[in-house]
Amino acid sequence: MTHGAHTNRTISAQGIARVEGEGSLRVEVRDGRVSDVALDIFEPPRYFEAMLVGRHFLEAPDITARICGICPVAYQMSACAAMEDACSVQVSEQVRALRRLLYCGEWIQSHALHIYLLHAPDFLGCADAVEMAERDPSIVERGLDIKRVGNLIMETVGGRAVHPVNVRVGGFYRAPDPDAIASLADPLRRARDLALATVQWVSGFEFPDLDASYRFVALRDEGRYPIDRGRPSSSDGLDLDAGQFADVVVEEHVARSTALHARLEGRDHYLTGPLARYALNSSVLPPLALEAARAAGLSAVCTNPFRSIIVRAVELVFACDEALGLVEAYEPPNPPAQLIVARAGVGTGVTEAPRGVLLHQYEIDDRGLIVRARIVPPTSQNLLTMEDDLRRVVEGGAALDEHDLQWRCEQSVRNHDPCISCAAHFLDLTVVHS
Amino acid sequence: MVSTEATVLVAGIGSEYRHDDGVGAVVAAAVALATTSTRDVGPLGEPLDLLGRCNDADLVVVIDATRSGATPGTVQVIELDLTAGDDTITRGPSRESSSHGIGLTGVVRLARAVGQAPRRLVVVGVEGERFDVGEGLSQSVAAAVPEAVSRVVELIREVDACA
Numbered sequence: 170m171t172h173g174a175h176t177n178r179t180i181s182a183q184g185i186a187r188v189e190g191e192g193s194l195r196v197e198v199r200d201g202r203v204s205d206v207a208l209d210i211f212e213p214p215r216y217f218e219a220m221l222v223g224r225h226f227l228e229a230p231d232i233t234a235r236i237c238g239i240c241p242v243a244y245q246m247s248a249c250a251a252m253e254d255a256c257s258v259q260v261s262e263q264v265r266a267l268r269r270l271l272y273c274g275e276w277i278q279s280h281a282l283h284i285y286l287l288h289a290p291d292f293l294g295c296a297d298a299v300e301m302a303e304r305d306p307s308i309v310e311r312g313l314d315i316k317r318v319g320n321l322i323m324e325t326v327g328g329r330a331v332h333p334v335n336v337r338v339g340g341f342y343r344a345p346d347p348d349a350i351a352s353l354a355d356p357l358r359r360a361r362d363l364a365l366a367t368v369q370w371v372s373g374f375e376f377p378d379l380d381a382s383y384r385f386v387a388l389r390d391e392g393r394y395p396i397d398r399g400r401p402s403s404s405d406g407l408d409l410d411a412g413q414f415a416d417v418v419v420e421e422h423v424a425r426s427t428a429l430h431a432r433l434e435g436r437d438h439y440l441t442g443p444l445a446r447y448a449l450n451s452s453v454l455p456p457l458a459l460e461a462a463r464a465a466g467l468s469a470v471c472t473n474p475f476r477s478i479i480v481r482a483v484e485l486v487f488a489c490d491e492a493l494g495l496v497e498a499y500e501p502p503n504p505p506a507q508l509i510v511a512r513a514g515v516g517t518g519v520t521e522a523p524r525g526v527l528l529h530q531y532e533i534d535d536r537g538l539i540v541r542a543r544i545v546p547p548t549s550q551n552l553l554t555m556e557d558d559l560r561r562v563v564e565g566g567a568a569l570d571e572h573d574l575q576w577r578c579e580q581s582v583r584n585h586d587p588c589i590s591c592a593a594h595f596l597d598l599t600v601v602h603s
Numbered sequence: 604m605v606s607t608e609a610t611v612l613v614a615g616i617g618s619e620y621r622h623d624d625g626v627g628a629v630v631a632a633a634v635a636l637a638t639t640s641t642r643d644v645g646p647l648g649e650p651l652d653l654l655g656r657c658n659d660a661d662l663v664v665v666i667d668a669t670r671s672g673a674t675p676g677t678v679q680v681i682e683l684d685l686t687a688g689d690d691t692i693t694r695g696p697s698r699e700s701s702s703h704g705i706g707l708t709g710v711v712r713l714a715r716a717v718g719q720a721p722r723r724l725v726v727v728g729v730e731g732e733r734f735d736v737g738e739g740l741s742q743s744v745a746a747a748v749p750e751a752v753s754r755v756v757e758l759i760r761e762v763d764a765c766a
Contacts, residue, residue, distance in 0.1 A: 216620070216736040235620055282651070286713075299709050302716035310717050317655050331652055 194582060196563050203563050206556040208582065221542040226252050226511055226533045227338050233529070233544065234332050239282065242275040242327065243522030244544075245336040246397055247529040252338045254411065255516025255533055256509050263502035264340040266495055267326060269397045270350075271333065272520070273492035274322025276396070277360065279523035280485045281319060283586050284367060285312025288478050291580040292374040308370075311363050315485065318353075318360035322492060325349050340506030350499045357496060361489035365461055368482040372465035376475040377577065379561055383472060383554065384436065385445035388521050394450050394458075394487055395521050402449055403439065411517040415530045418545055431550040438553035441525030442585055443480045444471055458487040474558055474584040481586075511537030522547055524586045548587040555585055610661035611759050612721070616647045616707075617668055623675075623731030623744045626751070627666040630729070633752045638759055650707040654714055660721040662762045664755050665707060668744075669728035676743035677730040678750045680758075682723075683711065727754055 197205040217236055221229060229248040234241035246268060253260060260268075285308070286298040295301040302309040326345055327333025335341050386407070388399025401407065401414035409417065417436075420429040432438045439445075448470040451462065462483045471480055513535040519528050525547025532541040562581045566574045615631030617624040627647075647653065650665075657663045669679065707726070714720040729751050732741040740748075 220738075235618065286651070297709065299712045299716065302713050306717045309713065313655055313717065313719075320655070331647055 194559065194578060196559055196578060198563060201567065203560045206559045206563075208552055208556050208559065218542045218544055221531075221539050224539050226255070226531065226537045226539055227509075229529075229531065229539065229542075230336050230338060231334070234336075236544075236546075239279050240275055240522045240524070240527075241332045242272050242323070242336070243520060243527045244529075245333065246272060246520040247518040247522075247527045247544075248531075249336065249338050250398065250411070250518025250520060251516040251529040251531050252518075252533075253509070253516070254518060255514045255531060256512055257514075258339065258507060258509050260340055260507055261502055263500050264506070265397065266498070266500075267341060267344070267502060268336075270322065270492055270495040270499075271326040271336070272396045273488045273495065274319045274326065276319070276488040276523050277485060277492070278316050278319030278323065280481050280488065281312050281316035283523075283583075284371065284478055284481055284485070285309060285316075288481075288580075288583050288586075289371065289374075291576070291583060292371075292376075292478070311366065315360050315363050315367070315489075318356045318489070321356055322353060325353060337506050339509045340502055340504070342505065344501035344503065344505040347499060347501060350496055353496045354493060357489055357493040361457075361486060361493065364482065364485040364489050365457075367485055368461045368465050368479065371478045371482050374478070376473060377562075377580075378473070379475060379558070379565065380472050381474060381558060381561065383444065383448075384433075384439040385448045386433070386439045386441045386526060386550070387445040387449045388519060388526060389449060392453050394453055394455075394491070395446060396491075397520050399519070399521070401519055401526060403433070403436075404445075404448060405436070407433070407436075411519045411528070412515075412530075414519060415517045415528055415543070415545075418528065418550070420545065420549065429549050430552045431545060432553060438557065439550065440554045440585070441547050441550050442477075443484055443524075444474065444477050445525065446521060447471060447480045447483070454483070454487055455490055457490050458483050461486050474581065477584045477586075511535065524548065525550060548585075551585050551587065555582055555587065558584070610659065611664070611762055612657055612660045612662070613664045613666070613755060613759070614647050614653060614656075615666045616650055616652075620736060620738060622733045622735060622737050622739060623729075623741055624668050624734050625738075626668050626729045626731065626740055626744050626748065629740065629748055630666045630727070630751045630755065633748065634755045634759075637752060637756055650710040653707075653710055654719060657714065657721040657724075658719045661723060662758065663721040663724045664727060664758055665724065666727045666729070666751065666755065667707070668731035668734070670731055670734070671728070673730045674743075675730050675732035675741060676747035678747055678754060679726075679728045679730070680754055681726040681728065683726065725758055727751055727758075 195207045196203060217233060221232060224232065229252060230245040233244040233248050236244055290297050290301050293301060298309060323333055328335035335343060385404040386401060388395035389402045390399035401409045417434045418431050419434050420431045423430050451469050465479050467479060511533060513533065515532045517530040519526055527547060528545040530543040531539055534540055558581050559578055562577055566577055569577060613631055613634050615627030617627045619625030619628055711720065711724060729744055729747050732743055
C-alpha cells in the first residue's frame with residue numbers, strides 16, 4: 170500500500186509476491202526525491218554457516234543444498250568446488266561434463282519458473298501466473314513443459330528432481346546409465362524449440378525505460394558460457410581466482426536492513442546474474458542462442474533491467490542447447506568419484522547459480538571437520554544494486570499513480586530474481602500491503 | 604513424497620531447517636515406510652513442485668504445517684473439492700502468494716487452469732508451534748506425527764478399497 174501525495178510518499182510491501190522466499194521493500198519519497206530505499210530479505214545461509222561448523226567436509230554439498238529448493242545444484246556445485254580446492258583435487262573431465270549437464274537442468278527449471286510463473290505476469294498486467302493461465306493456459310503449459318525437461322535432467326543425473334542426492338565431493342555416487350542419458354535428447358530438442366519461442370514471446374513485451382550503468386560481475390570460463398566454473402571477472406577489469414574474489418567481496422550490515430549487503434572492496438556495489446553473465450560472455454554464446462538474442466533486439470550488453478527476462482530466455486535456449494551437446498557426448502565417469510583425503514586448509518568455490526555467482530569458502534582441519542564456513546549467495550551481492558534500481562524507478566515514476574508505482578517497484582525487484590529460500594511454507598502465508 | 608503404484612501421491616511440503624515446517628516431510632517419510640508400493644523421492648520445498656506430478660492422480664495427499672491458531676499438534680484433514688468454483692480453492696487473496704511465489708491454493712488453481720489437476724486432493728495439516736530457523740520438531744508436533752501418518756494411511760486405504 171502506498172500513501173501520501175506524490176511528492177511525499179512511502180511505498181511498502183511486506184512479503185513481495187513472486188519472489189523466491191521472504192522479503193519486503195520500503196521506499197520513502199520526500200519532496201519528490203527518494204530519501205530512503207530498504208529491500209529487506211531474510212537470509213538463511215547465515216544459519217547454515219554456523220550449523221556447518223564441526224560437520225564433516227563431505228556433508229557440505231548435501232547440507233547446503235537444503236538452503237534453496239530452487240537452486241540446490243548450485244549449492245552442491247559450489248560446495249564441491251570449494252572442498253576440492255581445499256584438498257587440491259582436480260576432478261575428471263567426465264565428472265565436470267556430468268556436473269555441467271546437471272547444472273543445465275537446474276538452469277532450465279529455474280529460468281522457466283521465473284520467466285513464466287513469476288516475471289511474465291508483470292508484463293501482461295496479470296496479478297499472478299494463475300490469472301495468466303486462466304486467460305491463456307497454453308502459455309503456462311509451454312513454461313511447464315520446459316520446466317519438466319529441467320526436472321527430468323535433475324532426476325536422471327541427480328537421482329531426484331528436488332534436492333538431488335547423487336552429488337558428492339569428487340564426483341557422483343553413481344554414473345547414470347548411458348541409455349538413460351540418451352533418452353534426454355528428444356525432450357531437450359523439444360525444450361530448445363520451446364525456449365526459442367519463449368525468446369520471441371518475451372521480446373514482444375513492453376519494457377519500461379531504465380538505463381543503468383551497472384558494474385557487472387560474472388565468471389568467465391575459457392571461451393565457454395560460464396556455468397560450473399570460471400574466473401570471477403568484472404566489467405571494470407577485475408580478473409580473479411576464486412580465493413582472490415572471496416577476499417574482495419565485503420559483506421556488511423546496513424542500519425535499514427537485517428540482510429548483509431555485499432560490495433567489492435574499493436569498488437562499491439555490483440550486479441551478478443543473467444545480465445552480468447550475458448554482458449561479460451555474450452561473445453561466447455553458441456550460434457543458436459546468439460542468433461536468438463540478436464533477433465530479440467539484444468546487443469552485446471543489456472543495461473535495462475526490465476529486459477533481463479529476454480536475457481533469461483536466451484540463457485534458456487543456451488542451457489537446452491548445451492545440455493543436448495553434453496547428452497550426445499556423454500561418457501560415464503569411471504570411477505564416478507575420486508576418493509578425497511581431507512587435509513587442513515581453506516578452499517573456495519564459485520559457480521554460476523541461475524541468479525548469479527554463488528561463492529562458498531570453507532576452512533577444514535586435518536580430520537576433515539569444518540572450522541569455518543562462508544556462503545555468499547547472489548541475492549546478497551545484488552541487494553545494493555536492486556535498491557539503486559528502485560531509487561531510479563521511483564524517481565522516474567513520478568507520473569505513475571500509487572498502484573502502478575508499487576507494481577513497478579515489485580517488478581523491478583523481480584528483474585533480478587532474488588532468492589531467499591529455505592523460507593517456511595505456512596498455509597496461511599499471504600501478501601500484506603500496509 | 605511417496606507414491607503408490609496406483610494413482611496416489613503423497614507429498615510433504617516444507618523445510619526441515621525451519622523446525623515445525625518440516626513436519627510434512629517427516630510424515631511423508633513415515634507413510635512410505637508404513638505402506639507398500641511407495642517410493643520416497645524427497646520432500647518438496649514448495650507447492651509448485653506438485654505441478655506436473657499430480658496429473659491424472661486419483662488422490663493427492665499434501666502434508667504441511669499449519670498456523671491456524673489451533674493447539675500445536677492438532678491434525679486437520681481438509682478435503683478440497685476440485686470441482687470448478689469451489690470456495691475452498693478459489694477463496695484467498697487475488698494475488699496468490701507464499702514465500703515461494705505461489706501457494707497451495709494457487710498451485711491447485713493453476714493445475715486446474717492447465718488441465719493438470721488431480722481428481723481428489725486432501726490436505727493433512729499439523730498445527731505448528733515454531734517456524735524459526737533451526738532443526739527438530741517441537742514436542743507437541745512430534746507427538747502428533749503418528750496420528751497424521753495414520754490419517755494419511757487411512758486415505759490411501761480408502762482409495763485402494765475403491766480401486
